[in-house]
Amino acid sequence: MTEARDHVVPRRLIEKPAGGARLRNLGQYLFLAPALVFMLLTMVYPVLSNLRMSVYDVNVATFLSNSAPFVGLDNYVKVVSDPAFQNAFRLSVYFTIGSLVFQFTIGFALALLFNRSFPGNGLLRALMLLGWMLPTVVSASIFRWMFDGGNGIINFLFESLGLLDAPRHWLIEPNTALIGTIVANIWVGIPFNMILLLPGLQSIPDSLYEAASIDGATPWQSFRRVTLPLMRPVALSVLLLGFIYTFKVFDIVYVMTRGGPVNATTVLPIYVYQLAFNFFRFGDGAAAAVLLLLPLSIVAVGYLWLSQHEESSS
Amino acid sequence: MNASRSNRRPGWGWTVLSTIIVIGYLFPVYWMAATSLKTNAAVYASPPQIVPWPPIFKAYVDAVINNPLALRSILNSAIVGTGTMLLTLVLASPAAYALARLNLRGATLFMLLLLITQLLPAIIIATPLFVLFSRIELVNSYPALILADTTFTLPFAVIVLRPFFLTVPTELEAAAKIDGCNQFSAFWRVILPLVQPGLITVAVFAFLMGWGEFLFAITLTTNETIQPATAALNKFIGQYGTQWNNLMALSTTVALPIIIVFASLQRYIVGGLTAGSVKQ
Numbered sequence: 184m185t186e187a188r189d190h191v192v193p194r195r196l197i198e199k200p201a202g203g204a205r206l207r208n209l210g211q212y213l214f215l216a217p218a219l220v221f222m223l224l225t226m227v228y229p230v231l232s233n234l235r236m237s238v239y240d241v242n243v244a245t246f247l248s249n250s251a252p253f254v255g256l257d258n259y260v261k262v263v264s265d266p267a268f269q270n271a272f273r274l275s276v277y278f279t280i281g282s283l284v285f286q287f288t289i290g291f292a293l294a295l296l297f298n299r300s301f302p303g304n305g306l307l308r309a310l311m312l313l314g315w316m317l318p319t320v321v322s323a324s325i326f327r328w329m330f331d332g333g334n335g336i337i338n339f340l341f342e343s344l345g346l347l348d349a350p351r352h353w354l355i356e357p358n359t360a361l362i363g364t365i366v367a368n369i370w371v372g373i374p375f376n377m378i379l380l381l382p383g384l385q386s387i388p389d390s391l392y393e394a395a396s397i398d399g400a401t402p403w404q405s406f407r408r409v410t411l412p413l414m415r416p417v418a419l420s421v422l423l424l425g426f427i428y429t430f431k432v433f434d435i436v437y438v439m440t441r442g443g444p445v446n447a448t449t450v451l452p453i454y455v456y457q458l459a460f461n462f463f464r465f466g467d468g469a470a471a472a473v474l475l476l477l478p479l480s481i482v483a484v485g486y487l488w489l490s491q492h493e494e495s496s497s
Numbered sequence: 498m499n500a501s502r503s504n505r506r507p508g509w510g511w512t513v514l515s516t517i518i519v520i521g522y523l524f525p526v527y528w529m530a531a532t533s534l535k536t537n538a539a540v541y542a543s544p545p546q547i548v549p550w551p552p553i554f555k556a557y558v559d560a561v562i563n564n565p566l567a568l569r570s571i572l573n574s575a576i577v578g579t580g581t582m583l584l585t586l587v588l589a590s591p592a593a594y595a596l597a598r599l600n601l602r603g604a605t606l607f608m609l610l611l612l613i614t615q616l617l618p619a620i621i622i623a624t625p626l627f628v629l630f631s632r633i634e635l636v637n638s639y640p641a642l643i644l645a646d647t648t649f650t651l652p653f654a655v656i657v658l659r660p661f662f663l664t665v666p667t668e669l670e671a672a673a674k675i676d677g678c679n680q681f682s683a684f685w686r687v688i689l690p691l692v693q694p695g696l697i698t699v700a701v702f703a704f705l706m707g708w709g710e711f712l713f714a715i716t717l718t719t720n721e722t723i724q725p726a727t728a729a730l731n732k733f734i735g736q737y738g739t740q741w742n743n744l745m746a747l748s749t750t751v752a753l754p755i756i757i758v759f760a761s762l763q764r765y766i767v768g769g770l771t772a773g774s775v776k777q
Binding site for chain 1: 508509510511512514515516518519522523525526528529532540541543544545587588589591592594595596599600601604607610611612613614615616617618619620621622623624625626627628629631644645647648651655680681684705708709711712716727730731734739741744745748751752755756759763764766767
């Protein structure tokens with residue numbers, strides 16, 4: 184550690200942009216190099232390899248030997264015209280919208296609650312995060328049990344409240360299975376929304392609320408006229424981020440239903456997984472993965488544009 | 498009016514309301530633990546037994562202790578989680594430092610790379626990695642899982658750590674260099690100890706993410722002796738679908754390390770979460 188001492192000491196006097204910076208920069212790049220190499224290997228290479236795979240007929244016979252024939256956009260045509268893909272895309276949209284609406288609304292309400300100062304605030308807020316920290320496989324197995332048709336607590340609850348006459352097999356009936364997975368995903372997502380919205384609320388100066396109350400505003404009015412408009416940029420970025428995280432959800436749904444019954448919960452990531460790992464149609468799977476990435480990219484560009492826009496306007 | 502009033506006197510009413518909400522919210526976690534302590538008869542009791550009294554540990558004996566594959570999978574998860582944690586720290590700390598401190602051309606490009614990674618669905622990485630690892634015979638190995646998991650912990654770690662490095666005064670580095678440190682030893686001896694809270698946050702998150710990761714766990718392992726606990730739990734659901742007390746016993750066992758880490762290092766987690774997701 185100390186052997187380089189002698190030749191480094193004089194250079195500390197050189198200001199950053201000045202000459203002699205090239206050698207110094209080389210040292211600086213060494214800090215970044217390991218992470219960069221790693222990302223090239225485990226992120227950039229797989230994504231490019233996925234793109235390449237999507238235009239080759241990679242299947243169980245050809246995938247190890249590297250001898251798959253080039254098929255152009257055939258895989259994409261095949262996937263897009265597959266009714267199962269269209270179904271998966273539709274389910275993903277339902278799943279994402281259903282999850283986001285409730286996660287966001289409940290998360291916002293909780294953020295408003297925890298934005299107040301009261302004894303135990305910090306502890307209670309931290310406890311809420313547990314739902315988000317649990318491995319999703321664990322949460323999914325809990326909800327699988329709670330939605331069970333035989334002895335699930337949700338059937339018991341609904342029957343005692345008089346909302347159900349007979350027990351339902353929530354995750355086995357095609358028209359309720361998706362709802363079950365959405366409920367579980369909402370549960371996981373609430374703390375995430377809450378914790379991201381809270382700093383936004385905290386950044387609204389108290390003086391604005393005081394001014395509003397001096398002007399005779401009711402709490403509801405100051406929420407409508409002060410909180411909501413000022414929260415708009417934060418809320419929008421939380422929603423866009425939420426879209427990205429929800430549209431690619433795999434674990435919860437897969438563990439709860441395996442995509443069934445009869446494709447009733449085969450959201451897009453599960454469809455991609457099945458193509459590749461159940462049917463070994465790696466080429467088609469890769470094409471489907473690119474199509475899954477498409478809406479995510481569009482939203483991400485929107486998100487970046489938004490944060491850029493915010494920075495320049497503030 | 499509301500805001501100023503609540504600032505002046507503690508609102509116990511809000512404490513009560515929040516406590517009720519948090520208890521309601523965490524009911525599923527309680528229900529998992531409660532079910533894991535029941536006999537078969539108690540699981541199927543109607544109306545359901547809300548408090549499992551007396552608690553029976555038979556489900557843990559059957560599903561975990563007398564289940565070598567489950568025990569093995571928990572060990573596997575500990576190895577994968579720890580490996581992911583170490584690799585993440587080794588890669589992310591110097592990178593975050595470089596991005597925070599040094600005038601680097603291409604730094605923005607690298608940040609963009611990290612953001613793109615956060616956008617990617619794991620499945621788009623899983624298939625090519627499976628093909629690659631099959632070719633170099635790395636499927637069914639700890640390194641395969643650790644490498645794959647670190648793909649997603651690394652961007653998060655760099656994004657969390659960068660602001661920590663930004664808060665370290667540059668004078669300290671200058672002083673370290675006057676004292677004879679080069680850039681690497683200054684980083685190692687002076688800077689890193691100062692960002693320790695950030696390192697703990699990253700370590701905790703990387704471990705938790707490695708421990709709970711699922712998609713790579715089921716795609717990059719086919720061998721039961723190497724599968725992580727999440728994959729074992731998933732398989733268990735398929736095999737013992739309706740033995741709910743056993744399933745919940747295994748679920749609780751998989752969740753327990755998370756709950757312990759969470760309880761003991763909570764302040765690092767809460768801070769890291771907001772830093773990592775909001776700031777860029």
